[in-house]
Amino acid sequence: MPTKPRVFVSRLIPEAGLKLIRAHCEAEIWPEPLPPSAAVLREKVAGCEGLVALLTDKIDVALLDAAPRLRVVSNYAVGFNNIDVMAATERGIAVGNTPGVLTDATADMAFCLLIATARRAVEGHAYTVGGKWKTWEPLGHLGQDLFGRTLGIVGMGRIGYAMARRCQRGWDMKVLYHDVQRNEHAERDLGARLVNMDTLLAESDFVSLHTDLNGKTRGMIGTAEFRKMKRTAILVNTARGPLIDAKALHEALRSGTIFAAGLDVTDPEPPAIDDPLLKLPNIVIAPHIASATVGTRNAMAEICAANLLAGLAGDKLPAWVNPEVEARRRK
Secondary structure: OOOOOEEEEOOOOOHHHHHHHHHHOEEEEOOOOOOOOHHHHHHHHOOOOEEEEOOOOOEOHHHHHHOOOOOEEEEOOOOOOOEOHHHHHHOOOEEEOOOOOOHHHHHHHHHHHHHHHHOOHHHHHHHHHOOOOOOOOOOOOOOOOOOOOEEEEEOOOHHHHHHHHHHHHHHOOEEEEEOOOOOHHHHHHHOOEEOOHHHHHHHOOEEEEOOOOOOOOOOOEOHHHHHHOOOOOEEEEOOOHHHEOHHHHHHHHHHOOOOEEEEOOOOOOOOOOOOHHHHOOOEEEOOOOOOOOHHHHHHHHHHHHHHHHHHHHOOOOOOEOOOOHHHHHHO
Protein backbone atom coordinates (compact mmCIF):
# COMPACT_ATOMS: atom_id res chain seq x y z
CA MET A 1 0.00 0.00 0.00
CA PRO A 2 1.26 3.51 -0.78
CA THR A 3 2.54 5.50 2.16
CA LYS A 4 0.19 8.18 3.42
CA PRO A 5 1.55 11.74 3.35
CA ARG A 6 2.79 13.10 6.66
CA VAL A 7 1.03 16.18 7.99
CA PHE A 8 1.08 18.20 11.17
CA VAL A 9 -2.06 19.80 12.60
CA SER A 10 -1.06 22.61 14.96
CA ARG A 11 -4.19 22.47 17.12
CA LEU A 12 -7.29 20.41 17.73
CA ILE A 13 -9.91 21.43 15.19
CA PRO A 14 -13.44 19.98 14.91
CA GLU A 15 -13.72 16.28 14.16
CA ALA A 16 -15.56 17.10 10.92
CA GLY A 17 -12.16 18.01 9.48
CA LEU A 18 -9.90 15.77 11.52
CA LYS A 19 -11.63 12.57 10.43
CA LEU A 20 -10.93 13.41 6.78
CA ILE A 21 -7.31 14.21 7.57
CA ARG A 22 -6.79 11.02 9.59
CA ALA A 23 -8.36 8.91 6.85
CA HIS A 24 -5.94 10.10 4.17
CA CYS A 25 -2.82 11.16 6.03
CA GLU A 26 -0.33 10.13 8.63
CA ALA A 27 -1.29 12.97 10.93
CA GLU A 28 0.25 14.26 14.12
CA ILE A 29 -2.17 16.54 15.94
CA TRP A 30 -0.97 18.98 18.59
CA PRO A 31 -3.12 18.23 21.68
CA GLU A 32 -2.24 21.16 23.93
CA PRO A 33 -4.57 24.15 24.52
CA LEU A 34 -1.79 26.62 23.67
CA PRO A 35 -0.06 26.62 20.27
CA PRO A 36 3.38 25.10 19.77
CA SER A 37 6.34 27.46 19.98
CA ALA A 38 8.05 28.54 16.78
CA ALA A 39 10.91 26.15 17.45
CA VAL A 40 8.60 23.21 18.13
CA LEU A 41 6.50 24.00 15.05
CA ARG A 42 9.60 23.98 12.84
CA GLU A 43 10.63 20.66 14.34
CA LYS A 44 7.19 19.13 13.80
CA VAL A 45 6.88 20.13 10.13
CA ALA A 46 10.47 19.32 9.17
CA GLY A 47 9.52 16.04 7.51
CA CYS A 48 5.93 16.87 6.61
CA GLU A 49 4.25 17.37 3.26
CA GLY A 50 1.25 19.20 4.70
CA LEU A 51 0.51 21.61 7.55
CA VAL A 52 -2.78 22.71 9.08
CA ALA A 53 -2.09 26.05 10.78
CA LEU A 54 -3.96 28.64 12.82
CA LEU A 55 -3.59 32.41 12.94
CA THR A 56 -1.45 31.94 16.04
CA ASP A 57 1.18 30.07 13.99
CA LYS A 58 3.80 32.16 12.20
CA ILE A 59 4.55 30.53 8.87
CA ASP A 60 7.67 32.43 7.83
CA VAL A 61 10.78 31.81 5.77
CA ALA A 62 12.53 30.07 8.66
CA LEU A 63 9.73 27.54 8.98
CA LEU A 64 9.36 27.01 5.23
CA ASP A 65 13.09 26.44 4.85
CA ALA A 66 12.96 23.91 7.70
CA ALA A 67 10.32 21.90 5.81
CA PRO A 68 11.74 21.06 2.36
CA ARG A 69 9.00 18.48 1.66
CA LEU A 70 6.13 20.84 2.47
CA ARG A 71 3.57 21.11 -0.33
CA VAL A 72 0.56 22.78 1.26
CA VAL A 73 -0.33 25.01 4.21
CA SER A 74 -4.03 24.96 5.04
CA ASN A 75 -4.98 27.81 7.36
CA TYR A 76 -7.93 27.24 9.66
CA ALA A 77 -9.07 30.84 9.22
CA VAL A 78 -10.21 33.32 6.62
CA GLY A 79 -7.23 35.58 7.26
CA PHE A 80 -3.68 34.59 6.43
CA ASN A 81 -1.57 37.41 7.85
CA ASN A 82 0.34 34.74 9.77
CA ILE A 83 1.69 33.26 6.52
CA ASP A 84 4.43 34.63 4.28
CA VAL A 85 2.44 33.87 1.15
CA MET A 86 5.10 35.21 -1.21
CA ALA A 87 7.73 32.96 0.31
CA ALA A 88 5.38 29.97 0.11
CA THR A 89 4.60 30.71 -3.53
CA GLU A 90 8.28 31.00 -4.39
CA ARG A 91 8.75 27.50 -2.97
CA GLY A 92 5.76 26.06 -4.81
CA ILE A 93 3.75 25.63 -1.61
CA ALA A 94 -0.01 26.01 -1.93
CA VAL A 95 -1.79 28.07 0.72
CA GLY A 96 -5.48 27.67 1.55
CA ASN A 97 -7.95 29.44 3.83
CA THR A 98 -11.62 29.11 4.85
CA PRO A 99 -13.62 32.04 3.43
CA GLY A 100 -17.38 32.35 3.05
CA VAL A 101 -18.62 29.91 5.67
CA LEU A 102 -18.17 32.24 8.64
CA THR A 103 -19.82 35.32 7.10
CA ASP A 104 -23.13 35.10 8.95
CA ALA A 105 -21.64 34.00 12.26
CA THR A 106 -19.20 36.92 12.21
CA ALA A 107 -21.88 39.42 11.23
CA ASP A 108 -24.06 38.11 14.06
CA MET A 109 -21.20 38.66 16.50
CA ALA A 110 -20.61 42.18 15.21
CA PHE A 111 -24.24 43.01 15.86
CA CYS A 112 -24.10 41.25 19.23
CA LEU A 113 -21.25 43.56 20.25
CA LEU A 114 -23.09 46.58 18.87
CA ILE A 115 -26.27 45.99 20.83
CA ALA A 116 -24.41 44.84 23.97
CA THR A 117 -22.41 48.07 24.08
CA ALA A 118 -25.25 50.34 23.02
CA ARG A 119 -27.54 48.99 25.73
CA ARG A 120 -24.75 48.43 28.30
CA ALA A 121 -25.83 44.80 28.74
CA VAL A 122 -22.55 43.43 30.09
CA GLU A 123 -22.14 46.38 32.45
CA GLY A 124 -25.69 45.79 33.68
CA HIS A 125 -25.04 42.10 34.21
CA ALA A 126 -21.96 42.87 36.32
CA TYR A 127 -24.04 45.39 38.29
CA THR A 128 -26.66 42.72 39.01
CA VAL A 129 -24.37 39.84 39.98
CA GLY A 130 -22.29 42.26 42.07
CA GLY A 131 -25.30 42.88 44.29
CA LYS A 132 -25.61 46.54 43.34
CA TRP A 133 -29.13 46.37 41.89
CA LYS A 134 -31.43 47.62 44.64
CA THR A 135 -34.39 49.09 42.75
CA TRP A 136 -35.54 50.28 39.32
CA GLU A 137 -33.48 53.35 38.44
CA PRO A 138 -34.96 55.99 36.08
CA LEU A 139 -31.52 57.40 35.27
CA GLY A 140 -29.54 54.18 35.56
CA HIS A 141 -27.63 52.47 32.76
CA LEU A 142 -28.84 54.75 29.98
CA GLY A 143 -27.67 53.52 26.58
CA GLN A 144 -28.05 54.49 22.95
CA ASP A 145 -31.02 53.92 20.63
CA LEU A 146 -30.53 51.69 17.60
CA PHE A 147 -33.59 52.20 15.42
CA GLY A 148 -33.12 54.69 12.61
CA ARG A 149 -29.51 55.48 13.46
CA THR A 150 -26.56 55.61 11.06
CA LEU A 151 -24.18 52.68 10.61
CA GLY A 152 -20.72 53.14 9.12
CA ILE A 153 -19.15 50.04 7.57
CA VAL A 154 -15.41 50.09 6.94
CA GLY A 155 -14.85 47.37 4.36
CA MET A 156 -18.04 46.43 2.48
CA GLY A 157 -17.12 42.83 1.67
CA ARG A 158 -19.19 39.75 2.49
CA ILE A 159 -19.16 40.26 6.25
CA GLY A 160 -19.54 44.03 6.08
CA TYR A 161 -22.55 43.61 3.79
CA ALA A 162 -24.09 40.97 6.08
CA MET A 163 -23.70 43.29 9.07
CA ALA A 164 -25.18 46.22 7.16
CA ARG A 165 -28.10 44.11 5.99
CA ARG A 166 -28.97 43.12 9.55
CA CYS A 167 -28.92 46.72 10.72
CA GLN A 168 -30.72 48.22 7.72
CA ARG A 169 -33.45 45.58 7.45
CA GLY A 170 -33.97 45.02 11.16
CA TRP A 171 -33.41 48.49 12.62
CA ASP A 172 -33.98 50.72 9.60
CA MET A 173 -30.47 52.14 9.84
CA LYS A 174 -28.97 54.42 7.26
CA VAL A 175 -25.80 52.78 5.89
CA LEU A 176 -22.59 54.55 4.99
CA TYR A 177 -19.52 52.66 3.86
CA HIS A 178 -15.89 53.24 3.05
CA ASP A 179 -13.95 50.88 0.82
CA VAL A 180 -11.33 50.93 -1.90
CA GLN A 181 -13.93 49.33 -4.18
CA ARG A 182 -17.51 50.33 -4.79
CA ASN A 183 -20.17 47.79 -3.76
CA GLU A 184 -23.06 48.42 -6.11
CA HIS A 185 -25.04 45.53 -4.65
CA ALA A 186 -25.00 47.15 -1.20
CA GLU A 187 -26.00 50.46 -2.74
CA ARG A 188 -28.95 48.95 -4.61
CA ASP A 189 -30.11 46.54 -1.90
CA LEU A 190 -29.49 48.58 1.24
CA GLY A 191 -29.31 52.15 0.00
CA ALA A 192 -25.70 52.24 1.21
CA ARG A 193 -23.67 55.32 0.34
CA LEU A 194 -19.96 55.27 -0.42
CA VAL A 195 -18.21 58.07 1.49
CA ASN A 196 -14.71 59.06 2.50
CA MET A 197 -13.44 58.01 5.90
CA ASP A 198 -13.83 61.44 7.50
CA THR A 199 -17.51 61.60 6.52
CA LEU A 200 -18.15 58.09 7.78
CA LEU A 201 -16.56 58.83 11.16
CA ALA A 202 -18.36 62.15 11.58
CA GLU A 203 -21.85 60.97 10.62
CA SER A 204 -22.02 57.40 11.97
CA ASP A 205 -23.58 56.42 15.26
CA PHE A 206 -21.99 52.99 14.96
CA VAL A 207 -18.71 52.25 13.17
CA SER A 208 -18.06 48.58 12.37
CA LEU A 209 -14.68 47.42 11.02
CA HIS A 210 -14.61 44.66 8.39
CA THR A 211 -11.46 45.38 6.41
CA ASP A 212 -8.33 43.28 6.05
CA LEU A 213 -5.04 44.05 7.78
CA ASN A 214 -2.28 45.49 5.63
CA GLY A 215 0.25 48.30 5.69
CA LYS A 216 -2.41 50.92 4.99
CA THR A 217 -5.05 49.70 7.44
CA ARG A 218 -2.82 48.93 10.43
CA GLY A 219 -3.62 51.53 13.10
CA MET A 220 -6.24 53.15 10.85
CA ILE A 221 -8.37 54.10 13.89
CA GLY A 222 -6.32 56.26 16.22
CA THR A 223 -6.50 59.50 18.16
CA ALA A 224 -7.30 61.69 15.14
CA GLU A 225 -10.07 59.34 14.02
CA PHE A 226 -11.67 59.13 17.46
CA ARG A 227 -11.82 62.93 17.61
CA LYS A 228 -13.85 62.94 14.40
CA MET A 229 -16.47 60.59 15.83
CA LYS A 230 -19.59 61.53 17.77
CA ARG A 231 -19.34 61.43 21.55
CA THR A 232 -22.29 59.01 21.42
CA ALA A 233 -20.59 56.78 18.83
CA ILE A 234 -19.78 53.10 19.29
CA LEU A 235 -16.87 51.30 17.61
CA VAL A 236 -17.11 47.58 16.77
CA ASN A 237 -14.21 45.44 15.56
CA THR A 238 -14.58 41.81 14.49
CA ALA A 239 -11.85 42.01 11.82
CA ARG A 240 -8.27 42.38 13.11
CA GLY A 241 -7.02 43.84 16.38
CA PRO A 242 -4.20 45.97 14.91
CA LEU A 243 -6.68 48.04 12.90
CA ILE A 244 -7.13 50.06 16.10
CA ASP A 245 -4.49 51.92 18.12
CA ALA A 246 -5.19 50.34 21.51
CA LYS A 247 -3.75 53.23 23.55
CA ALA A 248 -5.83 55.73 21.60
CA LEU A 249 -8.92 53.59 22.11
CA HIS A 250 -8.34 53.50 25.85
CA GLU A 251 -8.05 57.27 26.02
CA ALA A 252 -11.12 57.79 23.82
CA LEU A 253 -13.22 55.55 26.07
CA ARG A 254 -11.79 56.89 29.32
CA SER A 255 -12.32 60.52 28.35
CA GLY A 256 -15.77 60.04 26.82
CA THR A 257 -14.58 60.98 23.34
CA ILE A 258 -16.73 58.04 22.18
CA PHE A 259 -19.48 56.23 24.06
CA ALA A 260 -18.30 52.62 23.93
CA ALA A 261 -16.52 49.89 21.98
CA GLY A 262 -17.11 46.21 21.31
CA LEU A 263 -14.17 44.04 20.28
CA ASP A 264 -13.84 40.42 19.25
CA VAL A 265 -10.18 40.95 18.33
CA THR A 266 -7.43 42.82 20.16
CA ASP A 267 -3.80 43.84 19.79
CA PRO A 268 -2.06 41.97 21.31
CA GLU A 269 -4.27 38.92 21.49
CA PRO A 270 -5.10 38.10 24.17
CA PRO A 271 -4.59 41.36 26.04
CA ALA A 272 -2.43 41.29 29.15
CA ILE A 273 -4.38 40.81 32.37
CA ASP A 274 -3.30 44.30 33.49
CA ASP A 275 -4.25 45.95 30.19
CA PRO A 276 -6.04 49.19 31.13
CA LEU A 277 -8.75 48.50 28.53
CA LEU A 278 -9.97 45.65 30.71
CA LYS A 279 -10.66 48.06 33.56
CA LEU A 280 -13.06 50.27 31.62
CA PRO A 281 -16.83 49.86 32.03
CA ASN A 282 -17.71 51.00 28.50
CA ILE A 283 -16.03 48.23 26.53
CA VAL A 284 -17.00 44.64 25.78
CA ILE A 285 -14.17 42.31 24.75
CA ALA A 286 -14.93 38.81 23.49
CA PRO A 287 -12.12 36.23 23.11
CA HIS A 288 -12.09 36.05 19.28
CA ILE A 289 -15.27 33.98 19.05
CA ALA A 290 -17.06 35.49 16.05
CA SER A 291 -16.93 32.21 14.14
CA ALA A 292 -17.60 30.09 17.24
CA THR A 293 -20.78 28.27 16.31
CA VAL A 294 -20.91 24.51 15.86
CA GLY A 295 -22.02 24.73 12.25
CA THR A 296 -19.48 27.38 11.27
CA ARG A 297 -16.46 25.76 12.90
CA ASN A 298 -17.40 22.37 11.40
CA ALA A 299 -17.67 23.94 7.95
CA MET A 300 -14.30 25.65 8.42
CA ALA A 301 -12.75 22.31 9.41
CA GLU A 302 -14.15 20.59 6.33
CA ILE A 303 -12.81 23.29 3.99
CA CYS A 304 -9.48 23.23 5.80
CA ALA A 305 -9.23 19.47 5.32
CA ALA A 306 -10.30 19.71 1.68
CA ASN A 307 -7.61 22.33 1.02
CA LEU A 308 -4.99 20.14 2.67
CA LEU A 309 -5.91 17.01 0.74
CA ALA A 310 -6.13 18.86 -2.57
CA GLY A 311 -2.71 20.40 -2.03
CA LEU A 312 -1.20 17.02 -1.19
CA ALA A 313 -2.70 15.55 -4.36
CA GLY A 314 -1.46 18.42 -6.51
CA ASP A 315 -5.02 19.50 -7.28
CA LYS A 316 -6.66 22.92 -7.15
CA LEU A 317 -7.52 23.99 -3.62
CA PRO A 318 -11.22 24.73 -2.98
CA ALA A 319 -10.16 27.99 -1.29
CA TRP A 320 -6.79 28.93 -2.74
CA VAL A 321 -4.90 31.97 -1.48
CA ASN A 322 -2.07 31.68 -4.04
CA PRO A 323 -3.38 29.93 -7.19
CA GLU A 324 -0.39 31.29 -9.11
CA VAL A 325 1.63 28.53 -7.49
CA GLU A 326 0.05 26.10 -9.96
CA ALA A 327 1.86 27.72 -12.89
CA ARG A 328 5.10 27.68 -10.94
CA ARG A 329 4.69 23.96 -10.25
CA ARG A 330 4.29 23.24 -13.96
CA LYS A 331 7.63 24.81 -14.86
